Amino acid sequence: MVRIYVFNREGKIVGPVESPRVELSDDEWRKRLSPSQFQIARSKGTERAFCGTLLDNKMEGVYACVCCGLPLFSSNAKFNSGTGWPSFFQPIAQGNVAEHPDFEHGMVRVEILCRRCDAHLGHVFDDGPRPTGLRFCLNSESLTFTPSERLGELADPAAEGEGTGELGPGTGKSGHTATAVLGGGCFWCTEAAFEQLEGVSDVESGYAGGTKDTANYERVGRGDTGHAEVIRITYDPKRLSYDRLLDVFFDAHDPTQLNRQGNDIGTQYRSVIFYVNEAEKVAAAAKIKKLNEGKAFPRPIVTTLEPLTACYPAEAYHQDYARQNPGQPYIQFHAIPKVCKIREKHADLIRTER
Numbered sequence: 001m002v003r004i005y006v007f008n009r010e011g012k013i014v015g016p017v018e019s020p021r022v023e024l025s026d027d028e029w030r031k032r033l034s035p036s037q038f039q040i041a042r043s044k045g046t047e048r049a050f051c052g053t054l055l056d057n058k059m060e061g062v063y064a065c066v067c068c069g070l071p072l073f074s075s076n077a078k079f080n081s082g083t084g085w086p087s088f089f090q091p092i093a094q095g096n097v098a099e100h101p102d103f104e105h106g107m108v109r110v111e112i113l114c115r116r117c118d119a120h121l122g123h124v125f126d127d128g129p130r131p132t133g134l135r136f137c138l139n140s141e142s143l144t145f146t147p148s149e150r151l152g153e154l155a156d157p158a159a160e161g162e163g164t165g166e167l168g169p170g171t172g173k174s175g176h177t178a179t180a181v182l183g184g185g186c187f188w189c190t191e192a193a194f195e196q197l198e199g200v201s202d203v204e205s206g207y208a209g210g211t212k213d214t215a216n217y218e219r220v221g222r223g224d225t226g227h228a229e230v231i232r233i234t235y236d237p238k239r240l241s242y243d244r245l246l247d248v249f250f251d252a253h254d255p256t257q258l259n260r261q262g263n264d265i266g267t268q269y270r271s272v273i274f275y276v277n278e279a280e281k282v283a284a285a286a287k288i289k290k291l292n293e294g295k296a297f298p299r300p301i302v303t304t305l306e307p308l309t310a311c312y313p314a315e316a317y318h319q320d321y322a323r324q325n326p327g328q329p330y331i332q333f334h335a336i337p338k339v340c341k342i343r344e345k346h347a348d349l350i351r352t353e354r
């Protein structure tokens, strides 16, 4: 875990908050980055001076890590150093940028890296302007830029529940809710597994991945709409972290079965995490990697990561189905064992009835 500052959905920076480190293999980074981004951010390359796309960017906003979305620098600390690389006199928050001595090329320099994913950013020198006297020399390829009016797009799962809106020790208030959309086969079963969790205020069965006109049970059942049966979980991230939510998700279904769960066969039963931003995407990818490496399952995880565009509620009779139909054989055979497994394995997360 690292302690970092991140943006919340209101576009305010909050922290410090705890976030898992993001560790992916080179192959996985290659899939997510362009060749030049990979060369610089993952292989410690340097772009040619005066060639970076962000060198002359004068817009107000935030520069974040190209690999994991962690905010790194603000436009209000950017200055023209004349060196040909984007330059800043301080990071957006202490702790988000790590420093390491670098003895490459016969020089002693200080390399700067993303605290969360170790992306190579550039170097820091002591010939910068006031007030810090430092010059953080960056590669454009290691950064993405988000303009001030769209900072909510940098919202990070680690920020959920941190409602301070100010830099400084987190005094996040409870009561703020977040949503997650997950597909793990039949939604009757996954809905039941998640409804018992402390901090979960609502679980709705629905369809995601396709269009509005096909978002109905009969049409989705044909398996050619792009939709998956999903649940939309509304939760209080102060009491249940996204990380633990994913742990429960991977225990509530078999993520190694491609486009099926047991006898439920078709892409509508695929294992899928619908992410709402880059930070959720990398958190989910890192979780899958960790489970695969730890051999949590006998076969590799086939769960897909897909951007959430919309989630359509399922018909009323599907909502709360397991609770309404406890004697139904499918519920007896499939949903109840999953509910029990989660109760046992995640006992600390189970709601105590008051």
Ligand SMILES: [Zn+2]
Pocket: 065, 066, 067, 068, 069, 070, 114, 115, 116, 117, 118, 119
């Ligand atoms: Zn990063």
